[in-house]
Amino acid sequence: MSTRKRYDLFVSYIAQQFAKKTAISGSKLYCSRHAEILASAGFGYPNQHTFLIALEKRVERCVGYYIPDSQMIKQCMIQGLGYPESSLNELLSIFVQASTNYSDVGFRADFFDDLQGAPQLIGGSRDRANHVDLKNRIIDAIDDEDRHTRKHFWKFVSDENPADYFDYDLRAPKDFPRNYHLGRTINFPLVAMYDLDMKADEEASHYGYNRQLSFRGSVRLKPSGRRGWRFPTCRLDDLPFREERNDAERAKEPFVFPGETLDDDDFEAGRWAAWEKESIPDDKLHSLDWLAGYAMHGENCNAGGHMSTGLVDRALAEAIAYAESLELFDPLRIAIEGCRHLVSTRTTRQLEGAIAEELDRRQR
Structure with missing residues (x-):
């Protein structure tokens, strides 16, 4: 058009x-x-x-x-x-x-307009409405699957990874935009980050000590007329300044979300029965979903608790031992799927490594 x-x-x-x-x-x-x-x-x-x-x-x-x-x-x-x-x-x-x-x-054009007088503030805070709103719009524009930013990251991690874990630090001056910015080409420093742990630890993500793949770059806005700017262009450095990928990520293996095949309601029902120290009903003796939950808690077994604290190796060992003591139809599979269903994205690789070691040990 x-x-x-x-x-x-x-x-x-x-x-x-x-x-x-x-x-x-x-x-x-x-x-x-x-x-x-x-x-x-x-x-x-x-x-x-x-x-x-x-x-x-x-x-x-x-x-x-x-x-x-x-x-x-x-x-x-x-x-x-x-x-x-x-x-x-x-x-x-x-x-x-x-x-x-x-x-x-x-x-x-959904911005507050007064660029010459006192700036509009958000909810009585010190955040200038135009500043926050326009920064968000710029980030929305560059964080698009068809734009350069995403494609640049997929050179380093699998493009089958979830795309919801990008963050951007657009370092625009606090007074932008004001009247004197109109009609000028504006360049802002940018840091683009991908959370390799998929925000499994919200606190780590918030404070920036999560595992990251991060690039420095810049965003450019060219004038689109008297009162505006064109959609932004973005450039990122060729190499990251924070490179914390593990071996699997360096090999561009897709991030694995295990444990999604179990029915959550049946799994939780099994966990509840274990907490209540109920015996296994006859109609659940061959239910993988229910038994995977049941095997997470029992005598000398606190696999569910260990999974929540990140002690995945200990959780897997206790779940296997408990499932075997119950003489279930496939104790190894039941224990593995139970741990997978509770694993956080932060410890998924660690759990998969422990599972691989256990399977290798049994095949010797």
Whole structure:
């Protein structure tokens, strides 16, 4: 879609909002021929004519992130067309609402607009609303499976790994964006991180001492017009500055999430029966799901507790011994699946290593 067509579509969305307003309030000011004036004013132009000239000269691109120009909206709509002073916030809201379907119009304008006066703050905090919101939008844009960032990481870890464990530290100045940033190309330092433990330890992830694959890089925003910037481009260093992959991850083996084949309700029912020291019912003697839970607790067996504290080797040994003492139909498999069902992502590799050693020992 051409820039002009995106702009025309945006004007039509404003006209739809005007029609709703007219139907509710009966105000004749909110007419469709004023939609193009509001659209141009929000972009920082006194009339549509000057805006269309900017489009033709490719000064305006109607793509990326735009911060509405409240002063121009006030000048055009209130001082020029006679809209009441009290309608300014509503006019700004209409401009923003018309851009919410940004995949159609090609840009977003859902930011607070006052870049010259006192900054808008979030909930009485010290966090500037524009700063937080725009940073989040930039991160959303670069954290996309089809963008360079993800593809760069998949050179180092398997692209079959879960994609939900990226974090970004976008080091934008605390005053960004302000009026003096408009019309300028902005470069921000960036640190992109992948949590190799899949946030198994939330505290470690929060404070940054989790296992990571991390790159330094930069994000660039080029002007998209008087009041905005194009969607960001991102560059990452060729090599990571934190490289904490284990051997399996270096071999680009996909992360393994074992224990997902058991029925969770049956497993928990088995665990509860074990806690209550109930005997195994006849109808559960061949239920892998139920017995895997049952084998986690018993006399001289606290496999479930050890799994929760990361003592996976001890948990596996006790679960196997207890399952064998019960003379279950396949004690080794029952114990293994019980431990797998309780393992955290942080200790999955350790458990799989212990299982492999046990299987190797039995085959000798």
